[in-house]
Amino acid sequence: MDTSLVRKMEKAKDYAAQQGRVTLMQCQATFRGDNSDHEISYESGEWSCSCYYFTSRRECSHTMAMQLMLSNLMKEPVRS
Numbered sequence: 001m002d003t004s005l006v007r008k009m010e011k012a013k014d015y016a017a018q019q020g021r022v023t024l025m026q027c028q029a030t031f032r033g034d035n036s037d038h039e040i041s042y043e044s045g046e047w048s049c050s051c052y053y054f055t056s057r058r059e060c061s062h063t064m065a066m067q068l069m070l071s072n073l074m075k076e077p078v079r080s
């Protein structure tokens with residue numbers, strides 16, 4: 001294998017272990033809930049989910065789960 005590519009892979013492993021180097025700015029995802037799929041988005045520090053519960057409460061188990069999964073990549077506190 002190309003030695004420069006090997007060095008890049010080693011550096012990538014080092015970077016991957018330093019999650020503070022990355023700040024999540026936005027994302028979109030489909031969350032497979034127990035009963036149906038939900039569309040989730042994160043942008044400008046705000047979470048959104050297509051489920052009924054989120055509409056009335058501005059948070060839900062889907063966005064909370066996403067925050068937990070991505071907490072190492074987010075600059076903001078875990079809860080929106």
Ligand SMILES: [Zn+2]
Pocket residue numbers: 038049050051052053054060061062063
């Ligand atoms: Zn939801």
